[in-house]
Amino acid sequence: MSFAKEQQAAIEACLRAAKLCERVRSAIPKAIEKQDQSPVTLADFGSQALICQYIRSAFPDDPIVAEESPKELMKPEHAENLKQVVQYVKEENSDVDEKKIIEWIGYGDGHVTDRFWTLDPIDGTKGFIRQDQYAVALALIVGGDVKVGVLACPAYGEEGGLLFYAVRGQGSYTQPIRSFETTIPTRIYITSNTDSDKFRFTESVEGAHGDQSKQKMIAQRIGISAEPLRMDSQVKYGAVANGDAVLYLRLPNPGRGDYRENIWDHAAGTIIVEEAGGKVSDMDGKALNFRDNEKMLHNRGVIVSNGIIHEQVLEALKN
Numbered sequence: 001m002s003f004a005k006e007q008q009a010a011i012e013a014c015l016r017a018a019k020l021c022e023r024v025r026s027a028i029p030k031a032i033e034k035q036d037q038s039p040v041t042l043a044d045f046g047s048q049a050l051i052c053q054y055i056r057s058a059f060p061d062d063p064i065v066a067e068e069s070p071k072e073l074m075k076p077e078h079a080e081n082l083k084q085v086v087q088y089v090k091e092e093n094s095d096v097d098e099k100k101i102i103e104w105i106g107y108g109d110g111h112v113t114d115r116f117w118t119l120d121p122i123d124g125t126k127g128f129i130r131q132d133q134y135a136v137a138l139a140l141i142v143g144g145d146v147k148v149g150v151l152a153c154p155a156y157g158e159e160g161g162l163l164f165y166a167v168r169g170q171g172s173y174t175q176p177i178r179s180f181e182t183t184i185p186t187r188i189y190i191t192s193n194t195d196s197d198k199f200r201f202t203e204s205v206e207g208a209h210g211d212q213s214k215q216k217m218i219a220q221r222i223g224i225s226a227e228p229l230r231m232d233s234q235v236k237y238g239a240v241a242n243g244d245a246v247l248y249l250r251l252p253n254p255g256r257g258d259y260r261e262n263i264w265d266h267a268a269g270t271i272i273v274e275e276a277g278g279k280v281s282d283m284d285g286k287a288l289n290f291r292d293n294e295k296m297l298h299n300r301g302v303i304v305s306n307g308i309i310h311e312q313v314l315e316a317l318k319n
């Protein structure tokens with residue numbers, strides 16, 4: 001299957017959401033604390049509303065498994081915030097009102113099935129608030145396999161950012177977000193170990209989302225001495241896919257042994273790296289499981305590489 005219609009819809013939806021996010025980012029985004037104490041902004045809600053509405057109208061039968069829920073926004077104390085989200089969304093879709101916003105965000109409460117979409121409306125919210133890296137991440141999963149992935153990275157690579165996308169079996173591509181309509185796709189590939197400037201690894205900015213001292217040690221064991229490229233979000237997958245780094249390490253934080261990764265934090269990035277020639281697995285070498293649950297219950301750690309060094313990294317982790 002070519003998934004041409006899915007690819008086109010996913011790209012269009014993410015481009016619109018990225019525009020909304022950039023407008024909010026330039027106005028200093030306001031953070032609301034979620035129940036798990038992580039932040040969410042009005043742009044996260046707006047992005048999810050836009051993308052869910054778009055995907056739902058193009059593919060009415062497809063469930064969407066998304067990060068955010070409209071519950072918080074429906075509380076009376078957020079009445080002004082809800083109005084503001086409507087204003088943000090209006091610039092991309094004029095057919096919006098408060099009731100529709102709640103309904104559209106709520107489309108994201110779907111379940112994992114044989115065919116579904118998974119969405120992180122803003123991946124790396126902490127980066128977004130810091131005016132740093134973030135991504136809008138959308139993927140289509142069929143039979144447990146990621147078939148289409150899109151990452152809009154508005155703060156990465158060049159002014160206005162880069163869009164990365166891939167369809168299974170068709171390669172990975174990038175285009176500038178700002179000039180998307182007037183440029184042609186550039187196919188991207190991982191870099192081999194010979195480009196010494198890019199023989200480096202990438203990891204989260206947030207120390208609590210990984211194990212930075214162990215990540216440094218593993219990188220050193222395979223001969224990487226360069227300082228890590230620290231960035232928020234799945235932009236790190238984009239960096240490995242287009243050859244800006246050879247490795248992305250995300251080892252479990254020893255203080256948070258019970259943390260399990262969400263599928264929307266990895267699905268889009270995974271296909272983009274794989275279709276660029278790289279490899280993605282957990283720290284035991286197992287494939288990431290996008291088939292059973294919105295959390296990857298049986299995967300610990302995430303290793304993303306150019307493929308060439310993958311076995312070496314897994315070996316280094318055993319010692």
Ligand SMILES: Nc1ncnc2c1ncn2[C@@H]1O[C@H](COP(=O)(O)O)[C@@H](O)[C@H]1OP(=O)(O)O
Binds near residue numbers: 209210
């Ligand atoms: N303890 C943790 N370990 C790994 N990832 C985490 C942890 N806590 C939150 N995250 C997730 O890491 C992602 C950001 O990744 P990065 O650090 O690479 O930018 C977010 O989606 C965030 O989830 P959440 O959206 O629930 O906050």
Ligand SMILES: [Mg+2]
Binds near residue numbers: 044124
């Ligand atoms: Mg998010």
Ligand SMILES: [Mg+2]
Binds near residue numbers: 120122123124264265
């Ligand atoms: Mg995320």
Ligand SMILES: [Mg+2]
Binds near residue numbers: 038039067125
């Ligand atoms: Mg979050």
